[in-house]
Amino acid sequence: MRISRIDQLEQYILEHRTASxxxxxxxxxxxxxxxxxxxxxxxxxxxxxxVYGGVIACE
Incomplete structure (x- = not known):
């Protein structure tokens, strides 16, 4: 469950480029x-x- 959630989280951030x-x-x-x-x-x-208040995808 945890690994799956982390992978989903990573995919979400990479798709949206930034998230709070x-x-x-x-x-x-x-x-x-x-x-x-x-x-x-x-x-x-x-x-x-x-970053302050959130995260951004690395290039």
Whole structure:
């Protein structure tokens, strides 16, 4: 479940190029703490970059 959610989260961000923390929490129905943990994994993968209030897809 967690791996699937992280992959879906990554795909969503790559498609939309940018997303806010609140929008991602609402879209995936997860808490901010869960989202932050998932985003750390995506940042480590190098596919997204955290910015103030959200994330952007890396080029």
């Amino acid at each position: 923390i609140d929008a991602l929490c609402e879209e995936f129905e997860i808490s901010k703490n869960t989202l932050r943990r998932d985003l750390e994994i995506l940042v480590a993968r190098g596919t997204v970059e955290k």
